[in-house]
Amino acid sequence: MEAIKKRPARGMDVDLIHGPIFRNLLWFAVPIFISNLFQQLYNAADTMIVGNVLGDSALAAVGACGSIYELLVGFGLGIGNGLAIVTARAFGAEDYKRVRQSVAWSMIIGIVASLIITAVGMLFLHPLLVLLDTPTEILEDAYSYISVIALFVLVMFAYNLCAALLRAIGNSVMPLVFLVFSSCLNVGLDILFITRFNMGVAGAAVATVIAQAVSVVLCILYILKKTEILVPRREHFAYDRGLVKELVGQGLSMGLMSSIVSAGSVILQYGINGLGTLVIAGHTAARKLFALTDMPVMAISMAAATFVSQNRGASQPQRVRQGMRQTFLFCIGTAVVMSLLMLVSARWLVGLVSGSSEPVVLDNGAAYLIWNAPFYSVLGILLATRYALQSLGQKVLPLISSGIEFVGKILFVLFFIPRFEYMAVILCEPIIWCFMCAQLLYVYFRDPFIRSASAAPEKAES
Structure with a gap:
């Protein structure tokens, strides 16, 4: 262990290992929520500007490649989150040398993975x-x-890794600050590139990349000045076979999990594309709104990942189990609120985002949101449990849930969408989520670390 013997000054960090569980977990999740919200807002800004300025066909073009976007970028982002799990466990164990070593090798692994993703993407995008x-x-x-x-996957990965490493040590505020700034920049660049430079839908992509690049620069400058524990030195780049194996295993596990899910989305997109341009446009608008309104369960799930990682490193199984139980209850409450919201405003929201007055666009998009909202509870529990299992060191069993989703979407595209059309698209994911959630909860409650909580004394504060 390095000369640093004390835990670094907390500053903006939230202590997830000590103190009240839900209060600290929620306090940590709020900046993640706002950060994710702004990220989705500037994605929604792309959609609104494209839909309102360029029309339904341009909006459908962005939507038609949305699942490929998730496949390309999601694999890189999954790897980044997986790498940061190792850092969070080392931080929880107060092994600060290993924290810096994990950062050093995360950079190397991430650069290599991003370049491979870019090369593969540029070769196969058009045929796909x-x-x-x-x-x-x-x-x-x-x-x-x-x-x-695809050309700038490395930029997307770099921001995600920086943000994930800051969250790994309990700092969820600064990634938010950087993202808010770049989100505002993204909206301005969207308007400039699309309306003034006439770059079409490509202008929206260029604006997104530039905005992410600004976030990367700001994150790196902050880490260099304020978080010494995340700045590796030359000796931390020395090859450590055990650490590299753990990083690659954890990163690939989360990356594969994300890519399998995204591959399923690509297959589902095939079924949607056969339903026509207006249906694609309505689905695109609804998915953008879905990505905004599921932010609370996404944020608490991501917070739970860091919470579980740190407490796994600190060997506190009872605290992990209590935190997960409170996370599940939060997800159920969120589903109730979102269901009521969608009942009264779904059609208006789809019209606002799409800029369309076509009944096909508005009706299909609204139906998607109304049917999906009650299942946010299942989705939140699913995500929190999957992230928790990854944080506990499980690498293979969480992938089974992704396989369930992949197979389920194939079955819907082959058998249900041709018969029931867009209604099958609406019900596809909620039905699959239920099966995934059941499998993940079974694995979670059988995990040795979680089961040891029942024999541990009640120490954790709620």
């Missing part, structure tokens, strides 16, 4: 869009958007 039956009239616009994203 054709294979997915993307309508001919929007094919080139879709390619112009997604090719820019």
Whole structure:
């Protein structure tokens, strides 16, 4: 262990290992929620500007490659989150040498993975869009958007890794600060590139990349000046086989989990693309709104990942179990609130985001949101449990849930969407989430660390 013997000064960090569980977990989750919200807002800004300025066809072009975007970027982001789990466990164990070593090798692994993703993406993007039956009239616009994203996967990965490392030591505030600034920049660049420079849908992608790059620069400058514990020195780049194996295993596990889910979304997109341009446009708007309104359960799940990682490192199983129980209750409450919201405002929200007055766009988008909202409880429990299992060191069993989702979406595309059309799209994910959630909870309650909580004395504060 390094010369640093004391835990570094907390500053903006939240102590997830000591003190009241739900209060600290919620306090840690709030900046993550706002950060995710702003990230989705500037994604929604792309959609609103594209839909309102360029029309339904351009909006459909962005939507048609949305699942490929998730596949490309999601794999890199999953790797970054997996790498940060190792850092959080080392931080919880107060092994600060290992914290810096994990940062050093996370950088190396991340750069290599991002370059591979970019190379593969640039080779296969256009053929994949054709294979997915993307309508001919929007094919080139879709390619112009997604090719820019693929070319700069490294930028997306770098921001996510920096933010994840800061959260690994309990700091969820500064990633938010940087993202708010870049979100405002993204909206301004969207307007500039699309309306003034006439760059079309590609302008939205360029704006997103530039905004993410600004976030990366700000994060790196902050880490260098304020978080010495995350700044590796030359000796921390020395090869440590055990650490590198753990990082690669944890990173690939989360990356594969994300990519399997995204591959399922690509297959589902194939079924949606066959339903026509207006249906694609309505689904695109609804998915953007879904990504905004599920932010509370996403944020608490991400907070739970760091919480579980640190307390796993600190060997506090009872505290982990209490924190997860409170996370589950939060997700159920969120589902109730969102269900009421969608009942009264879903159609208006779809119209606002899409800029469309077409009944097909508005009705389908609203139906998607109304049917999905009650299942936010299942989704939140699913995500929190999956992240928790990854944080506990499980690498294979959480992947089974992704396999369930992948197979389920194939079955819906083959058998249900051709018969029931968009209604099958609406019900696809909620039904699959229920099966995934059951499998993950079974694995979670059988995990040796979690089961040891029942024999541990009641120490954790609630």
